[in-house]
Structures are given as structure tokens and as C-alpha cells.
Amino acid sequence: MLLYSATRLTHYHFSFPPRFYGGVTDGFCLLRWSENVGTPKASLNLSPREVGLPSKTHQGCTMEAPGRYSEELGVAVRVVQMACSLCQRVQEGLVGNNAEQVKSKEDDSPVTVADWSVQATVSWVLSECFGSESIAIIAEEDVQTLSQADSAGLLDSVVNTVNECLAQAPKFGLRGPVKALGSCDILKAISRCNSSGGPKGRYWVLDPVDGTLGFVRGDQYAVALALIEDGEVVLGVLGCPNYPMKKEWLDYHHRYYRIMSNLSPPAPGSWHKGCVIYAEKGTGEAWMQPLIHYQGRLEWPNSARVVQVSSVDDPALATFCEPVEKANSRHSFTAGLANSVGLRRQPLRVYSMVKYAAIARGDAEIFMKFARAGYREKIWDHAAGVLIIQEAGGMVTDAGGRPLDFSKGIYLEGLDRGIIACSGAILHQKILKSVDDSWDSSSL
Ligand SMILES: Nc1ncnc2c1ncn2[C@@H]1O[C@H](COP(=O)(O)OS(=O)(=O)O)[C@@H](OP(=O)(O)O)[C@H]1O
Ligand SMILES: [Mg+2]
């Protein structure tokens, strides 16, 4: 118990083996799901400290109160950890030599063995834990390409990748399948993610690999899982396999410029670490864990610490992030905006929702995205990141200052011009005003 109080003070917390906190009831969310209890079928031993929930005092000790969605968050963090490990393995084998594992979609965007494999894995685990009849999932990928007659090799790769990942489930505190899944099971798991969302009920939202372009280039990408209830994002989990836990970010920043100057990107696997960041709505806290690797030393239970947005509110000291691809956001518009607001630093162009993670971790202060006219933003590209920034103390709105609306199906309907995420209100206000001042002239 003393250990709990002490670790709390340092803003670090560690989850202990079940025997340590077994028997403590009040104030703890201790889940001991067992195989003979029926669903949920996963076997979890979960302290709320693993999932970052608000604290309360019990008998003089600071402890964590169970959050409303602690079961869901526990499973979500674990399965995202598994997915990150899966992606790291695929990325290592992919970069430079495996074009067969990358396909083009109708809009020319890439999709890989990792995208399908993560979707199948997450769908399978959520169904096992919460019952396939009781859950709804919206996710980016479908089975069209995979089901084609000439895709047998691709499907085999997905089946092998998923089974390899699920075999490691116990390392993450989850139960894997009794026997390896076949291609039908895998196709079923992928195509089950066909919910249409909307304003009522509960559904999961998954971007199995966000920033697939970054992924295939050996760069940044994210696994993003959120839970939406009655149109509101209530849980967000972001796995960032190439985003180090500590301040190597600056190092990355330098690498980025090396990349931009046409030098080779970092070798796959050379990022060393990676993290999973997560939050539950209304807790006012976002948490970060190091990645667990298939073959690494770390196993569940894992440690976590609180992350918070930066306190910088001087534009001259602030860093702004934006998409790497010009096609995805108007770089010339944001350059003008940055100039008028007084942002002095070079934009940090990073693939994927790692941009949201950078704001939540306090490594950057602003994220702006202005997609070309007519592009409709999808909820899976934003849901997890938006909640994590908000709970870490930041603000996310459209350029009109309104919250993003996740209640209208798979698209963020009614989005006013673009997305602005900031570490605080002062920067947010300045950016919004500057967008208003410059929008009309820029659109001419
Ligand atoms: N034309 C266009 N305009 C705006 N946005 C688009 C566009 N095309 C794709 N996307 C979506 O952007 C997701 C990647 O966003 P990023 O911010 O990471 O962009 S970038 O890759 O850094 O350029 C990317 O997510 P993934 O497909 O999961 O990689 C897409 O959903
Ligand atoms: Mg995406």
C-alpha cells in the first residue's frame, strides 16, 4: 500500500502482480475474468493504475477509483500493445524488400498486411472479450482485395501474421485462440468491422494502421482505437511504435530534417522504443506505457505514467505539427498562418496520429490540418487522438471553434475548414483568429 502512495507522488505508477493487490476491494478495479465464467472470456488481472483512472483516498492510501469503462480500457490497451508489436514485425520485414505486402486502394492510398492483420486481431480480441453479438466496430479496411482469387499469397501472410500475434496474447494478459485461426475466421473478423456508427449506442472505432504511408516508408505511424458512446468519444488508445518514451523526440526531429534533405530514413527498428497513450473521458488524465515486444523482457502487468500538454503559450516558442503529404493538408496556408501568428519554428511534419500524441506528451503545441476542399475526414483518423489531447489538458476543435462531431457516422460531418489542436486556450484562440483573418484571401 505504501508503495502505491509513493509511486503516485512521483507521477509514475506501476501495476503489481495480482498477488500484491489481490484482496483489496474498495477503490480498485480488480478484474479476474476466468475461462469458466463465460464472456468476457479473456483472462485479465487488471489494476486501474494500469489504465490511468482518477485517484481517491482509502484508509490513508492514495488509490485509483475504477473508471466507468475500465474493463474496456484494459482490453483496448492490451490489444493495441499487441497490434504495435505485430506492426513492428511487419515493418521490419517490409521496408525495402517486400512490395507484395503493399497494395494500392481505389484512392491510390496504400494498404498492407499490417493494416488487415491489426484489424483482424483487434476485432477477434474485442469479440472474444465482449461477445461478438454485443459489440459493434467501425474500422478502415475491408476484405475486398484480400478475397480476390489472386490474393491467396497475401491472405496467407495475413493469416500467419495474425496467428503469430494472437499466440503472444498471454504475454499481454489476454487469452489467444485454442487453435490457430483459419482464413475464414480472419476474413470474418475483418469484415465484422462494418458498423455505421451514429448518435446512439456504443461502438469501437479502429484505424489499424494510421499513416500507412509512413509505415511503408519505415517512418512514424499509429494504431488508433477509440470507443464511442452515444456520439461521444469515451476512450482513446494510441499506439505509436516508433515514438520513443523519452526525449529522443529531439533526435527524431533532427532525423526528420535529414530525411527531408534526402538522406536515408532511420533503419527499421532503430527507434528502440515506442509507446501506447490512452485516456478515458472525464478523468482529466492521459497515460503512457512503454511498448511490450513479442521477444522483449517486458510483460504484463506494465507500467504507466501521466502525460500532460506543454505549458508553452508563446507562439515564438511553440512547435506546430502537420501532415507530411501536401495532398493531405495545405502547407502553404499553414505557412502563412504560422507567420501571422508568430510561430518561428519549422513545422514538424509527421505521419499519422503521432501528431496528436506529440501534443498530448508536451513535445509540440499545435496541430493543424486543412484538407483540400471536398475531402471528408473519417472518424477513425481522429477519435482516439482528440480525446487523449483533451484529457491531457489540450483543446481540439474545427477552425470555427466547434468540437469535432463523432456522432454522424463514419465521417466528421460539418467540419468547418480544418482541425486545430492546441496545448492551451491562448494558442488556440490565436490560431482561430488568424484562420478567420486569412481564410478568404487564401481561398481566392
Ligand atoms: N487527400 C487526403 N486529404 C486528407 N487526408 C487524407 C487524404 N487521403 C488520405 N487521408 C487520410 O490521412 C491519414 C493520414 O493523415 P496524416 O495526417 O498522417 O497525413 S500524412 O500521411 O502525414 O500526410 C490517412 O490515414 P491512413 O489511411 O490510416 O494512413 C488517410 O485517412
Ligand atoms: Mg488513418
Ligand SMILES: [Mg+2]
Ligand atoms: Mg489506416
Ligand SMILES: [Mg+2]
Ligand atoms: Mg488508409
